[in-house]
Amino acid sequence: MNAPANLPGMFDCRDAYVAALEELAAADDRIVAVCNDSVGSSKLGKFRERFPARLVNVGIAEQNMVGVGAGLANGGKVPFVSGAACFLTARAMEQIKVDCAYSQANVKLCGISSGVAYGELGATHHSIEDVAWLRAIDKLTVIVPSDPWETAEAIKAAAAHDGPVFIRISRMPVPAIDRPESAAFSIGKSELLRDGGDVAIIASGTLVHRALDAADTLAGQGIAARVINMATVSPLDTDAVAAAAATGAIVTAEEGLARGGLGGAVAEYCAQHRPVPMRMLGFQGFAPTGSASWLMEHAGLNAAGIAAAAQELVAGKS
Structure with missing residues (x-):
């Protein structure tokens, strides 16, 4: 997997997604892809070349796309339904709720270019509500991977999981997180990336590497921050949240709305079981038009914002 030439050491997670999907398809002929005229943006060109009969392009018809995916699942296939996250979730919400979650269809929903990756196209293309919307749907697994490795592992885990799964696939360049060779991804389990007892930072997706950078800044100020990668937002790893609450303070950080998503999930648990001061970082509402990097900086979704x-x-604990 190659980093973009102009961003050394940074990766587009769509590449990891399609590489994992092709690997799965080569080993299992039940694997199929369904898209909404998004072969290019989903980077499914090579998949189409290798498995031409196993790519269904329904055109720009997201509700139909999810319904087709559910039908394929009912026929014994394992469909990966791939489309821009903003349109996949908003336009096909009823089909996701009824055809996939309520019916427990074995559909894998892949939200491409999630968050504010389409920044210059404005609020119509920002997908910052998706996690909040989907987390409210019963029996739907929601995963927000942090880097190429975790994206590939999440795709493989989703294929092995019996039931509907939504995976957020980021196109915003991210670095590979430094992990031990023994690292393993498991649905519903968080990842402790750094230990610390003064404050806990719980992050997902493109905010994970920024959380680690924030922890470095805090360490220089004598503050030991625990950093947790909460890739699975639903079901939530409540044991990890309880351990985070034991530090006495929690910051959540996500490339989505500051309410309803990861922050909302953590706050709901803490309010009922482990009350603790919190700050929930994310977008406060509709985001303006601008580059993805500018939007993240504008919203304070960076290492400095997390550290602050x-x-x-x-300071409030003392």
Whole structure:
């Protein structure tokens, strides 16, 4: 997997997604792809070349796309339904709820270019509500991978999981997270990337590497921050949240709405079981038009913003 030439050490997670999908398809002829005229943006060109009979392009018809996916699942296939996250979730919400989740159809929903990756196209193309919407749907697994390795592992885990899964596939360049060779991905289990007892930072997706950078900044100020990669937002790893609450302060960070998504999930658990001061970082509402990098900076979704929120909480403990 190659990093974009102009961004050394940074990766487009769509490449990891399609590589994993092709690997799965080569080993299992039940694997099929369904898309909404998004072969290019989903990077499914090579998949189409290798498995021409196993790519269904329904055109720009997201509700139909999800319904076709559910039908294929009912016929014994394992469909990966791939489309821009903003349209896949908003336009096909009823089909996701009824055809996939309520019916427990074995459909894998892949939200491409999630968050604010389509920044210059404006609020119509921002997918910042998707996790909040989908987390409210019963029996739907929601995964937000942090880097290429985790994206590929999430795709493989989704294929092995019996039931509907939504995976957020980021196109915003991210670095590979430094992990031990023994690292393993498991649906419903978080990943402790850094230990610390003064404050906990729980992040997902493109905010994970920024959380690690924030922890480095905090360490220089004598603050030991625990960093948790909460890739599975639903079902939530409540044991990890309880351990985070034991630090006495939690910051959540996500490339989505500051309410309803990861932050909302953590806050709901803590309010009922382990009350603790929190700061929930994300977009406050409709985001303006601009590059993805500018939008993240504008919203304070960077290492400095995370560190500042943690500092405020730690200061309040004294």
